[in-house]
Amino acid sequence: MKIHSHKFCVAPMMDYTDTHFRYFLRQLSSNIFLYTEMVSCDAIIFGNRDGLLKYHPGEHPVGLQIGGSSIEKMTEAAIIGEAFGYDEINLNIGCPSPRVQKGNFGACLMSDPNLVSEIILAIKKRVKIPVTVKCRLGIDDQDIEKELPIFMNSITGAGVDLVIVHARKAILSGITPKENRTIPELNYNAVYAIKEYISDKEIIINGGINSIGEIYEHLKYTDGVMLGRKIINDPIFALEVDEKLFSPNGNKNLKRIIENYSDYADRQTSIGTSRSQIIKPIMSLFNNRPNAKKWRRGLDQYRNSNYSALDYITELHANFIDGVEFKY
Numbered sequence: 001m002k003i004h005s006h007k008f009c010v011a012p013m014m015d016y017t018d019t020h021f022r023y024f025l026r027q028l029s030s031n032i033f034l035y036t037e038m039v040s041c042d043a044i045i046f047g048n049r050d051g052l053l054k055y056h057p058g059e060h061p062v063g064l065q066i067g068g069s070s071i072e073k074m075t076e077a078a079i080i081g082e083a084f085g086y087d088e089i090n091l092n093i094g095c096p097s098p099r100v101q102k103g104n105f106g107a108c109l110m111s112d113p114n115l116v117s118e119i120i121l122a123i124k125k126r127v128k129i130p131v132t133v134k135c136r137l138g139i140d141d142q143d144i145e146k147e148l149p150i151f152m153n154s155i156t157g158a159g160v161d162l163v164i165v166h167a168r169k170a171i172l173s174g175i176t177p178k179e180n181r182t183i184p185e186l187n188y189n190a191v192y193a194i195k196e197y198i199s200d201k202e203i204i205i206n207g208g209i210n211s212i213g214e215i216y217e218h219l220k221y222t223d224g225v226m227l228g229r230k231i232i233n234d235p236i237f238a239l240e241v242d243e244k245l246f247s248p249n250g251n252k253n254l255k256r257i258i259e260n261y262s263d264y265a266d267r268q269t270s271i272g273t274s275r276s277q278i279i280k281p282i283m284s285l286f287n288n289r290p291n292a293k294k295w296r297r298g299l300d301q302y303r304n305s306n307y308s309a310l311d312y313i314t315e316l317h318a319n320f321i322d323g324v325e326f327k328y
């Protein structure tokens with residue numbers, strides 16, 4: 001079984017990390033481990049499977065994140081995911097949304113380590129690819145020091161291959177899923193402590209990571225970092241991380257990356273993908289840089305036109321960078 005490097009992961013993010021965003025990120029770095037948005041096991045089994053699971057072969061390595069609490073259905077979903085060629089099955093044990101709680105999965109499973117372990121055991125009997133978990137430090141008033149080691153020991157005993165920990169608790173009532181990404185306090189030391197007591201498992205740290213300096217610091221104590229919102233808001237940061245962590249002499253060329261993506265965009269729109277979907281991954285490309293508005297306005301014009309992306313977006317980029325100093 002091959003576990004790909006998870007030194008640098010981009011987080012599963014609903015409504016963002018779809019196949020187009022992942023394809024674009026792959027142009028920025030060949031070293032990112034990518035994840036799908038969470039897909040419920042019911043959707044995989046009963047829904048439009050191709051629509052939900054199809055991806056571009058150039059995205060690899062990419063993990064499929066699944067959500068659910070039925071041992072049988074989670075196993076069936078994992079088998080289907082493996083057949084689609086995903087490199088990993090990741091179990092969502094961190095989502096606090098009311099809809100997910102109603103299905104008794106996501107973060108609420110932090111209080112049921114036995115069930116999570118049974119799901120892992122059952123899936124591992126049937127698939128060959130790694131089975132990993134993305135979880136929180138705990139939920140509500142759980143005592144992290146007491147209950148987190150129980151959870152970790154349990155899933156380790158079941159053979160989990162790697163664990164990603166969002167370094168904060170989830171609060172299951174009274175705050176929104178969005179607030180659950182800011183209000184519960186970040187506690188990186190609790191994640192470092194997990195790595196100390198289960199040192200033979202890869203532990204990936206997630207939550208609030210925004211700079212190269214922070215990444216270096218986390219890598220002293222864990223095996224990898226997972227970034228979410230920073231990459232949505234500033235995708236070029238993925239280029240910087242790639243250069244710093246993997247290819248110090250790398251010569252990434254944003255112009256070529258944009259050309260590749262525009263070519264991909266034309267192929268996608270010719271088979272019916274909407275222009276809105278296609279431009280979403282590159283909309284925030286130059287946020288906080290000079291002329292960011294000009295870029296976004298240009299993409300809006302492309303959205304409302306019949307122009308080819310290869311003509312229009314590459315031209316937009318050429319005009320955009322004209323006279324502006326950029327590293328990439």
Ligand SMILES: Cc1cc2nc3c(=O)[nH]c(=O)nc-3n(C[C@H](O)[C@H](O)[C@H](O)COP(=O)(O)O)c2cc1C
Nearest residue numbers: 011012013014037038092166207208209227228229
């Ligand atoms: C818009 C959005 C959607 C998300 N969807 C998922 C998801 O489908 N599955 C999941 O495990 N976490 C999801 N998350 C949580 C992220 O994976 C990550 O754990 C969280 O944003 C903290 O990392 P960050 O501070 O680097 O953004 C989502 C986060 C955002 C912002």
